[in-house]
Amino acid sequence: MPPKVTAENLRVLENVEVQMTVEVGNTEIKIRDLLRLNEGAVIELDRLAGDPLDILVNGTMIAKGEIVMVGERFGVRFTEIVDPEKRVENL
Numbered sequence: 001m002p003p004k005v006t007a008e009n010l011r012v013l014e015n016v017e018v019q020m021t022v023e024v025g026n027t028e029i030k031i032r033d034l035l036r037l038n039e040g041a042v043i044e045l046d047r048l049a050g051d052p053l054d055i056l057v058n059g060t061m062i063a064k065g066e067i068v069m070v071g072e073r074f075g076v077r078f079t080e081i082v083d084p085e086k087r088v089e090n091l
Contacts, residue, residue, distance in 0.1 A: 023054040
């Protein structure tokens with residue numbers, strides 16, 4: 001059985017940098033079609049407008065969220081968080 005995750009043993013990791021990604025959706029496309037894309041092309045994704053976005057850290061989903069404006073930049077508001085122990089198990 002793996003060791004239990006505790007606040008004490010997570011402190012060691014607090015300064016480690018990770019890559020956060022916000023995924024709007026995805027689709028599969030053939031290379032032939034990819035090569036034919038040009039400026040203004042539109043690709044349909046697997047999500048409906050208004051669906052929550054996936055928020056991933058190093059490829060592991062940690063939350064769902066929505067896009068917001070922060071001044072003149074985009075931001076993401078977390079609307080649903082994956083259970084912390086499950087997040088750590090998947091890292």
